[in-house]
Amino acid sequence: MPAYTNFLSRETSPYLLQHAHNPVNWYPWGEEALQKARAEQKPILVSIGYAACHWCHVMERESFENEPIAQIMNEYFVCIKVDREERPDVDQVYMDAVHAMGVQGGWPLNVFLNPDAKPFYGGTYFPPRNWTQLLTSIGQAYQGEHRAELDESAEQFANILQTSDLAKYSLGPAAATVSDKQFELLLDNLGGKFDRERGGLNRAPKFPMPSVWRFLLRAHHLTGNQDLFDQINRTLREMAWGGIYDQAGGGFARYSVDEEWLAPHFEKMLYDNGQLVSLYVEAYQATKDELYKKVVYDTVEFVRRELTSPEGGFYSSLDADSEGVEGKFYVFTKNELRDILGDEELMFSAYYNCTAAGNWEHGQNILHRRQSNEDFALAHEIAPQVLAELVEGWKKKIMAARAKRVRPATDDKILTGWNALMLNGLINAYRAFGDKSFLELALRNAQFIQTNLRNGSGLWRNYKAGRATIAGFLEDYALVIQAYMNLYEATFDSQWLREAAALTDYVQENFFDPAENLFFYTDANGEALIARKKELFDNVIPASNSLMAHNLHRLGLHLEKAPQSELAAIMLAQVQELMIKEPQHLTNWASLYAAFLRPTAEIAIVGPEAEEARKELSQHFLPNVVLAGSLTPTDELPLLQQRPALGGQTTLYVCFNRACQQPVHTVAEALAQL
Numbered sequence: 115m116p117a118y119t120n121f122l123s124r125e126t127s128p129y130l131l132q133h134a135h136n137p138v139n140w141y142p143w144g145e146e147a148l149q150k151a152r153a154e155q156k157p158i159l160v161s162i163g164y165a166a167c168h169w170c171h172v173m174e175r176e177s178f179e180n181e182p183i184a185q186i187m188n189e190y191f192v193c194i195k196v197d198r199e200e201r202p203d204v205d206q207v208y209m210d211a212v213h214a215m216g217v218q219g220g221w222p223l224n225v226f227l228n229p230d231a232k233p234f235y236g237g238t239y240f241p242p243r244n245w246t247q248l249l250t251s252i253g254q255a256y257q258g259e260h261r262a263e264l265d266e267s268a269e270q271f272a273n274i275l276q277t278s279d280l281a282k283y284s285l286g287p288a289a290a291t292v293s294d295k296q297f298e299l300l301l302d303n304l305g306g307k308f309d310r311e312r313g314g315l316n317r318a319p320k321f322p323m324p325s326v327w328r329f330l331l332r333a334h335h336l337t338g339n340q341d342l343f344d345q346i347n348r349t350l351r352e353m354a355w356g357g358i359y360d361q362a363g364g365g366f367a368r369y370s371v372d373e374e375w376l377a378p379h380f381e382k383m384l385y386d387n388g389q390l391v392s393l394y395v396e397a398y399q400a401t402k403d404e405l406y407k408k409v410v411y412d413t414v415e416f417v418r419r420e421l422t423s424p425e426g427g428f429y430s431s432l433d434a435d436s437e438g439v440e441g442k443f444y445v446f447t448k449n450e451l452r453d454i455l456g457d458e459e460l461m462f463s464a465y466y467n468c469t470a471a472g473n474w475e476h477g478q479n480i481l482h483r484r485q486s487n488e489d490f491a492l493a494h495e496i497a498p499q500v501l502a503e504l505v506e507g508w509k510k511k512i513m514a515a516r517a518k519r520v521r522p523a524t525d526d527k528i529l530t531g532w533n534a535l536m537l538n539g540l541i542n543a544y545r546a547f548g549d550k551s552f553l554e555l556a557l558r559n560a561q562f563i564q565t566n567l568r569n570g571s572g573l574w575r576n577y578k579a580g581r582a583t584i585a586g587f588l589e590d591y592a593l594v595i596q597a598y599m600n601l602y603e604a605t606f607d608s609q610w611l612r613e614a615a616a617l618t619d620y621v622q623e624n625f626f627d628p629a630e631n632l633f634f635y636t637d638a639n640g641e642a643l644i645a646r647k648k649e650l651f652d653n654v655i656p657a658s659n660s661l662m663a664h665n666l667h668r669l670g671l672h673l674e675k676a677p678q679s680e681l682a683a684i685m686l687a688q689v690q691e692l693m694i695k696e697p698q699h700l701t702n703w704a705s706l707y708a709a710f711l712r713p714t715a716e717i718a719i720v721g722p723e724a725e726e727a728r729k730e731l732s733q734h735f736l737p738n739v740v741l742a743g744s745l746t747p748t749d750e751l752p753l754l755q756q757r758p759a760l761g762g763q764t765t766l767y768v769c770f771n772r773a774c775q776q777p778v779h780t781v782a783e784a785l786a787q788l
Contacts, residue, residue, distance in 0.1 A: 121146070126578035127197040128525045129165040133174060137184035140195045143204055151192040151229040157256045157264075158227040159191040159249075162198050162205050165525035166368075166381035166431040168440055169239045170222045176242045183246055190253025191226075198223075199430055199529060200576050200584055203636050206647050207275060212236040214274045226252055231644055232268035275645040280630055283692055287631075290683040292710045296694055300704060301333055301342070304697040312374050313349030315698065319379070321369040322353060324389035325656045329701040331396050332708040332737045350397050354409050357480035360444065361466060362512040364412030365420075366390050367434075376482055377474055380441040380522070381434040384421055384532045385655055387413055388428075391539030395546045399735035405486075410543050417536060418555065420524070426558035427528035427566065427577060428536045436522045443522050445478040446512075454515045455508065462508050465490060481512075528577040530567045530586055533559060534593035535655070541600045545732035553604070560601055560610070563594060572620050572637070585640045588633050588649065591621045592661035599668055604732070606724065606743040608751055611672060618669055618678070621662065631684050632659050650689060656702035659685065664706055671716055671740045674752040674772075683710065709738050713770040715788055718753045719743035721764030730781040736788065 116135040123134040125142050133140050141147035143160070151158045161178075163170030177183045187193050198205035198221065208225040211233040218238075225236035240248060256264055280286050304326075309316040315323065327346055334342045353359060356375025358367050366386050367378030391413050398406040421429045436443045448470045452459045463469070468479035485493075491501045537559045544552035566582060567574045573586030573594060598614035601607070625633040627648070635647050635658060649657045663685040670679030686706050693700040693707065717739055719727045724743045731741070742753035759765050760777055766784040768775045775787045 122195055126576075126581055126583065127165075127200050127527055128523070129163060129170075129197040129199075130195055132165065133178060133195050136174065136178045137181045137188075138178050138193050139184075139188045140193050143194050143196050143201055147192055147194050148231060151227075151231075154192070155229055156192050157190070157229065157252070158194060158231060159187060160194045160196060160204070160208060160225050160227060162196040162208065162223040162225070163221045164197060164199050164431075165523065166383065166433045167221045168379065168381070168434045169220075171435060171438075173222050173239055173245075177240070177245050180242060183242060183249070186246065186249045186253065190249060190257070197527075199525075199532075200527065202589065203587060203640075203643060203647070206635065206649070207643050207645050208233055208236065210275055210645075210647070211271050212238075214271055228256075228265050228268045230268070232265075232272040234264045234268040234271065272644050275647075278630060279648060279650045280632070280688060285688050285692060287684075288687040288690060290687040292707055294711065296690075297333075297336075297707065297711060300694045300697045300707070301337075301339070303695060304330075304701075304704075305341070305345075307698050308345050309373065310345065310348070313345065313352040314373075314375070316373075318373045319369045319371050320358075320373060320375060321654055322358070322366060322386060322390060322393075323654065323701075324386075324393045325652050325702045325705070326698065328393050328396060329705045329708070331393075331400055331735070332705050335400070335735065335737055336708055336711060346397065347401065347403070350394065350406060354394075354405055355483035357474075357482040359409070360416065361481040361483070362444075362509045362516070363416055363420075364409075364414075365416035366413070377480060378441075379434055380444060382416075382432040384417070384428050384430055384529075385535050387417055387421075388532065388535030388537070388539040389655075391536070392542045395539070395542040396735055396737075399546050399733065407547070410547075414540065414543060414552065414555070422555075423526070423528060423562075425566070426555075426562040428533050428559065430525040430527050430529055430532060432524055433522040436520045441474075441478075441480075443516060443519055445474060445480055446515075447472065447477050447479065450515075451479070454511050458504065458508065461494065461504065464494070465505070465508075526578065528562075528566075530563065530573055530575055530577075530590040531593040531655075533563060533567075534590070534597040537563075537597040538593070538600055541597065541604045545604050548729050548733075556601065556604075560597070564613075571616065572624070573617070585637050587637075588621070588625050588635045588658035588662065589655065591617055591625070592658045592665060595621075595665045595669075596661060599665065599672070602672075603741040604728075606728065606745070611751065614665075615669060615673060618665060631681065631688065633662050651699045652702040653699075657700075660700070660702040660706065663703070664709075667706065667709065667714070668740055671714055672742065672751070672753060682706065686710065705737075712738060715739045716753055716767075716769045717741050717784065718757050718767040718769075719764065720754060720757055720767075721745075721759030721762070723764040727764055727766060727781055731784065734785065739788070 118135050118137045120140045122130040122140045196204050209219045212219050220238045222239055225233050227233050307315045314320045330342050330346050352375050358370045358375045358378045365382050368381050368383050369379050371377050391410055394406045394409045434440050455462050466481040472478045474480045487501055491498045537556055540552050540556035566577050573590050574582035575584040575586050575590055595614045595617050598610045602611040624638045627634055632648050635649050649659055651657055652660055663682045666678040667682035689703055693703050697704050724745050728743055742751055744754050757767050763779050765777050767777050768784050768787040778784055
């Protein structure tokens with residue numbers, strides 16, 4: 115029997131359950147804890163983190179498992195633990211509060227609130243001594259004569275949090291106009307942020323930021339700018355060769371701590387890998403580079419192997435640590451490599467840049483590459499085919515050695531929006547490569563979402579052990595709508611488009627703010643926090659408002675609903691000025707801007723070989739196209755009406771702004787019309 119058990123023991127989140135036997139009397143976020151704080155007039159300590167977070171584990175080990183420290187926390191505060199992945203709404207409010215206090219945010223996030231849940235002080239990781247001093251001084255100040263000052267401070271921060279981002283950045287209604295000249299200025303501003311040696315943006319730590327490179331693929335498609343194309347390829351190649359990519363097992367870590375993509379923070383997140391599959395698929399469509407195809411196949415295999423639930427949902431993440439040591443599962447000393455590989459170790463170490471001293475700390479080596487297979491084969495005078503076989507053999511041996519190690523913990527909760535990101539990646543991979551296994555995994559996941567994550571006409575956020583407990587956020591809706599539209603375009607099964615349309619209606623009814631022509635992050639029927647926020651800035655995951663604007667644009671075309679397309683343009687116009695000045699924070703919005711620069715093509719394919727034509731068309735990178743199709747002439751979707759299969763032959767209709775080109779019978783002719 116554990117010595118302590120707190121209220122987190124009733125939760126399903128692995129992160130919360132990690133803290134269920136701390137001596138801290140933790141509560142989950144909810145009315146019970148908030149009511150206790152109001153009744154006892156005690157300040158609240160809200161501590162926010164997530165299961166794969168290294169410094170969250172450190173702070174737990176040092177402070178939350180420490181009985182004397184726990185005693186101080188219990189004496190002075192109502193202590194609440196939050197899994198930021200389950201409750202991004204709570205995280206968003208209190209992260210904004212900490213930024214307003216002039217503190218750089220991050221996790222663990224520790225924020226002190228008054229009994230009305232209004233924040234007056236906060237920070238991130240604190241070493242035990244500092245934490246003890248802080249707890250004592252805040253606890254005593256709130257009990258003593260400084261309470262009025264702290265409450266006053268909390269009131270001021272609450273007012274700041276209630277200011278909308280449009281007001282904060284002096285944005286607002288603007289004419290929906292786009293121009294090539296403005297677009298060039300945007301690209302110049304973004305170009306100033308590039309690392310032109312190692313790819314990515316010129317800062318460390320380096321995050322993959324898929325939405326930046328997906329935008330640049332669209333910009334290159336529009337402009338033909340070679341400099342952009344070189345930067346995209348430099349970035350994708352260096353990431354695929356770097357330590358941020360698991361060279362043996364596939365899949366990407368969350369970020370690299372250095373500028374060379376070498377030393378990752380070893381946690382692997384579903385949301386990164388879903389988006390990076392989509393990015394590498396599109397890059398392959400644009401370049402036909404086999405490296406990109408290999409990354410897609412190996413990353414999907416990693417997700418299938420390590421993040422897929424028996425029911426077809428995808429788990430959230432793998433921890434960075436195993437046995438309390440970051441990266442231990444993935445790194446090797448030179449001696450360990452000799453034991454695993456025998457005579458092949460010398461060639462392996464040359465290929466993956468492993469040394470006796472180690473290329474990382476404590477004599478350990480992170481597997482990474484510095485040249486292409488062609489260049490390596492030439493330098494070592496071996497046939498490319500022989501090298502390819504050697505590499506596959508090495509990977510099997512490394513994976514077998516890793517299988518004997520203690521695995522990093524899996525955060526096995528299932529999050530709706532993150533599943534939709536992976537679902538999108540799988541659909542994109544199926545469209546580009548025509549591999550049925552990708553579609554099977556995608557359809558299984560879509561069915562999982564429909565069965566377990568639908569909440570009446572809406573969505574749940576989370577699922578674990580047969581339970582969904584938190585109402586969906588705008589991110590969940592936006593990403594599922596996007597995935598379902600994509601699934602329709604990959605299968606021509608109109609049920610997915612109808613589901614996307616129904617979810618969009620729900621969002622417009624329950625999330626929309628007509629005063630600002632934007633969507634709130636939280637459902638009108640959900641729990642009210644001290645501020646109801648909107649998400650404007652594209653980060654590691656694009657902003658839910660930019661995702662919804664894309665969805666409205668595409669769905670408006672698919673269903674010929676002009677008001678939806680018009681709302682997308684109005685939403686974009688409001689952020690346009692800031693997007694052109696600071697594009698690195700609004701790249702998914704910039705992708706929508708790129709789509710508006712030229713009319714979006716509407717392609718309808720009808721007739722007996724519609725599926726074959728769809729497959730052929732989908733191999734190409736066509737970012738500004740909506741695709742509809744039917745094997746039978748009975749489909750009622752607007753883009754298929756009055757579009758017969760001429761002469762009984764499969765016919766393709768290419769239209770722009772509701773004006774159609776001459777109907778054609780081959781994909782080559784349709785591509786020429788684009």
